[in-house]
Amino acid sequence: MFDLLFARSCVAAVAFTLAGSAIAQDIENSTVTASNGISVSIKAISRTNRREIYSPMLEGESTDIYAGRVDIGEGAGDLFLQGSAYYRGRAHLYDRATFADGDLAVFRRGPVMVRECIRNPDARQPDCLWSEDFTVTITPDEVAHHARDGILEVELSGGLTLEKTKLSIPVDYIHAVVEVADAR
Numbered sequence: 001m002f003d004l005l006f007a008r009s010c011v012a013a014v015a016f017t018l019a020g021s022a023i024a025q026d027i028e029n030s031t032v033t034a035s036n037g038i039s040v041s042i043k044a045i046s047r048t049n050r051r052e053i054y055s056p057m058l059e060g061e062s063t064d065i066y067a068g069r070v071d072i073g074e075g076a077g078d079l080f081l082q083g084s085a086y087y088r089g090r091a092h093l094y095d096r097a098t099f100a101d102g103d104l105a106v107f108r109r110g111p112v113m114v115r116e117c118i119r120n121p122d123a124r125q126p127d128c129l130w131s132e133d134f135t136v137t138i139t140p141d142e143v144a145h146h147a148r149d150g151i152l153e154v155e156l157s158g159g160l161t162l163e164k165t166k167l168s169i170p171v172d173y174i175h176a177v178v179e180v181a182d183a184r
Helices: 002-025 140-146 171-183
Strands: 027-033 039-045 050-054 063-072 079-088 096-099 104-118 127-138 151-157 165-170
Touching: 039 171, 050 171, 063 165, 063 171, 079 151, 079 165, 079 171, 127 140, 127 151, 140 151, 140 171, 151 171, 165 171
Parallel strands: none
Antiparallel strands: 027 039, 039 050, 050 063, 063 079, 079 127, 096 104, 096 151, 104 127, 151 165
């Protein structure tokens, strides 16, 4: 009985390994340099006819951000800014994003996570480091209208604490993503 179970387990393991190899071969990663000199990452998944195009990640003191677009089939996906905001204290739970002039941007909050907590014997609550993921959907027209001196600024705000976090990304990163995505 054990031999039969072991043999079936081996067959299943080989099948999963071969299936995993087939799926891995279905994904192609590449890097393309746009005409403005920005290197853009492309992940092409042929099985689903999906292309993910990303600018380099900008790592700041309290935020990480990149521009991207995901195209499925022949259709062009939405252009977006995506990343994480890091802060201490209570969860901010951002619920909106605005451009520098106050116009609302399309905002979606992702996971909110506690990264670490440090117990302080003099405080009622521990001092915690939080991360909050976000996606801000943008259009090329919004980039052209709201960018100043080659930088697009967006501010995350709202939630229980009314805290604000400013995001900045060079417009060249966004233009590079659009150029490479449109080049198909």
